[in-house]
Amino acid sequence: MAFLDRVIPALTIIVTTILVALPWGMAAENRFFLPLLPLIVIHYWTLRRPELVAEWWVFLAGLSVDILTNGPIGYWALIYLLGFAAAQLSTQLSGDGLLAKWGLSGVTLMGLTAIAWAVSSLYHFEFADWWPYASAAVAAALIYPVFGVVLRGLSLSRPQSRNALLKRGL
Amino acid sequence: MKSGDQNEPRNGPNDGNGPHQRFRSAFPILLLMSLALLVLSRLEHKVITQLRWHVTEAMTPVLNTLLIPVEPLRWVKRRAKAHWQMNETLVKMREENIKLRNWQWRALELQRKVDTLNGLARVVEEAETQFVTARVMANSSGAFVRSVLVNAGRQQNVRPGYPAVNGDGLVGRIVDAGDSAARVLLLTDLNSRVPVRVGKSGTRAILIGDNGPAPRLDYLPANAKVASGDTVATSGAGGLFPPGLRVGVVDKDRHGIRVKPTASLDQLEYLSVLFYARPRLEMTDRPDTRKGAHLVGQKKFKSGPQARTVTP
Numbered sequence: 001m002a003f004l005d006r007v008i009p010a011l012t013i014i015v016t017t018i019l020v021a022l023p024w025g026m027a028a029e030n031r032f033f034l035p036l037l038p039l040i041v042i043h044y045w046t047l048r049r050p051e052l053v054a055e056w057w058v059f060l061a062g063l064s065v066d067i068l069t070n071g072p073i074g075y076w077a078l079i080y081l082l083g084f085a086a087a088q089l090s091t092q093l094s095g096d097g098l099l100a101k102w103g104l105s106g107v108t109l110m111g112l113t114a115i116a117w118a119v120s121s122l123y124h125f126e127f128a129d130w131w132p133y134a135s136a137a138v139a140a141a142l143i144y145p146v147f148g149v150v151l152r153g154l155s156l157s158r159p160q161s162r163n164a165l166l167k168r169g170l
Numbered sequence: 171m172k173s174g175d176q177n178e179p180r181n182g183p184n185d186g187n188g189p190h191q192r193f194r195s196a197f198p199i200l201l202l203m204s205l206a207l208l209v210l211s212r213l214e215h216k217v218i219t220q221l222r223w224h225v226t227e228a229m230t231p232v233l234n235t236l237l238i239p240v241e242p243l244r245w246v247k248r249r250a251k252a253h254w255q256m257n258e259t260l261v262k263m264r265e266e267n268i269k270l271r272n273w274q275w276r277a278l279e280l281q282r283k284v285d286t287l288n289g290l291a292r293v294v295e296e297a298e299t300q301f302v303t304a305r306v307m308a309n310s311s312g313a314f315v316r317s318v319l320v321n322a323g324r325q326q327n328v329r330p331g332y333p334a335v336n337g338d339g340l341v342g343r344i345v346d347a348g349d350s351a352a353r354v355l356l357l358t359d360l361n362s363r364v365p366v367r368v369g370k371s372g373t374r375a376i377l378i379g380d381n382g383p384a385p386r387l388d389y390l391p392a393n394a395k396v397a398s399g400d401t402v403a404t405s406g407a408g409g410l411f412p413p414g415l416r417v418g419v420v421d422k423d424r425h426g427i428r429v430k431p432t433a434s435l436d437q438l439e440y441l442s443v444l445f446y447a448r449p450r451l452e453m454t455d456r457p458d459t460r461k462g463a464h465l466v467g468q469k470k471f472k473s474g475p476q477a478r479t480v481t482p
Binding site: 018019021022023024025026027028029031032034035054055056058059062063064067068069070071072073074075077078081082084085116119120123128132133 | 197212383439
């Protein structure tokens with residue numbers, strides 16, 4: 001049981017990484033949202049169980065998305081690593097309330113998508129169309145709580161609330 | 171943090187072995203690696219291309235397996251859409267059927283005339299193009315590319331450059347081929363260039379993808395008359411694509427002259443790869459006595475598959 005609890009974060013990251021590449025029959029403009037799904041999962045688990053998410057997994061998940069989507073290698077690896085770093089830093093900031101957590105994750109996703117847009121523009125040496133990125137970021141921020149509920153249900157044991165511990169001075 | 175406290179989280183933020191310690195050590199290295207790979211990718215380094223293909227090929231069985239639960243979902247989606255649009259489709263199909271009967275009659279008449287004229291002019295018969303039908307395993311449409319991965323590769327005689335079509339028209343062309351998988355660059359991709367002819371006049375142009383849903387029509391002659399609704403087909407110029415493959419319909423708007431592909435590129439499930447090799451000139455005489463050249467037609471695949479379908 002404990003083993004399963006430890007592998008669930010990695011497993012969910014792998015599954016969402018592969019889901020990105022599957023042909024869902026979506027319009028190409030709407031597919032911008034898909035690579036943000038592993039990012040949501042990485043962000044969620046890093047906030048909730050940071051001891052179970054290693055940078056290497058995050059890096060490899062990003063590389064897999066880059067390879068499967070035939071994009072430039074290192075692009076999503078970079079964005080996912082930045083997402084991981086943002087989540088690591090926000091473990092100190094995150095409030096206990098659901099809205100506070102949602103707000104923080106939403107802002108993080110928006111920021112990371114803006115970086116993704118900037119890197120894409122830099123890669124092509126011309127401004128990329130911002131609309132697909134913006135709509136993908138909004139969609140990802142809206143779907144975050146749904147993922148939160150699903151991933152919370154998958155998690156077999158509840159972690160200690162780090163913020164609660166910090167507040168208590170432990 | 172109090173030592174020995176039972177509530178103390180293991181690998182906490184402030185102990186030496188926690189994630190923050192790892193974060194400090196490995197994170198900058200991985201970040202630099204990502205940036206380095208990104209630069210190498212921009213430079214289109216050979217190692218990157220090879221790495222991509224090795225990993226993609228290794229992932230092929232996984233993607234094929236994962237498609238099994240995806241198929242019923244897509245079937246349900248198709249059925250729901252068909253049911254939703256049933257009445258509308260029925261009316262449209264009745265109208266189309268009447269038009270098509272007229273066209274059938276005209277086509278048969280024209281075929282008879284063409285056969286007669288071909289016989290009189292002793293026209294060389296075009297070689298039949300073999301093909302293989304493959305399943306779309308992965309869709310790579312995103313910020314950078316518009317391409318799909320199919321489950322047919324070099325083992326099925328699929329080679330880079332071959333055109334890919336489905337029932338509705340041209341889809342794109344093969345750009346990479348591994349042993350059991352190949353990547354199809356879609357018409358809408360930024361790097362896609364297709365020589366086409368437009369409308370009844372057969373005006374030559376180049377269809378240029380820009381990662382948008384409708385590629386733009388460029389290099390049209392200055393006096394070209396192109397209207398919305400004109401049909402677009404491959405011209406065969408350059409020898410990359412066979413002539414006459416249906417591509418799309420002209421859609422003129424404020425963004426310029428664009429072509430709406432007839433094939434639904436976002437909803438590809440199966441596509442056929444045509445074994446179309448560029449016709450080449452082969453000199454039959456020694457260079458010093460060169461007086462003429464012999465045109466060698468399409469390369470025939472003697473041991474190739476005969477319209478074989480590849481499914482997992």
